[in-house]
Amino acid sequence: MIQTISKVIQWTSFPVLLVVALCSRSAGRYELLLDIVICMGAVIAVRRAVGQKEYFFAAGFVGTAVVFIPLLLVIKIFFLMSIACVATFITVLAAFKPQPVRAL
Numbered sequence: 001m002i003q004t005i006s007k008v009i010q011w012t013s014f015p016v017l018l019v020v021a022l023c024s025r026s027a028g029r030y031e032l033l034l035d036i037v038i039c040m041g042a043v044i045a046v047r048r049a050v051g052q053k054e055y056f057f058a059a060g061f062v063g064t065a066v067v068f069i070p071l072l073l074v075i076k077i078f079f080l081m082s083i084a085c086v087a088t089f090i091t092v093l094a095a096f097k098p099q100p101v102r103a104l
Contacts, residue, residue: 013045017064038068 017038042065049058066080 013041017041017045017061032070035068035070039065039070042068 020034020038023034042061045061046058046065049055049061062083066076066083069076069079071079
């Protein structure tokens with residue numbers, strides 16, 4: 001039962017964040033606050049998705065968090081580049097992990 005509720009919340013949270021994001025530009029002087037709320041909601045969803053080992057959802061929420069983080073565009077670009085570099089490095093480490101030699 002709890003697992004089903006968790007799945008429903010997970011599948012509805014991404015569209016809800018996107019709908020709220022559509023309204024953030026028309027929020028006027030509350031735009032910064034709304035962007036922070038969207039970003040924090042995405043961060044919470046990332047933690048939850050990684051905890052459940054659903055990395056596809058985590059990647060989607062990381063993208064949402066980066067888009068709505070209240071920083072300059074240049075900082076966002078470098079942040080995305082650093083995430084891509086770290087992911088590539090981890091992939092290379094996993095690919096070139098020493099394999100045990102089988103005795104004949």
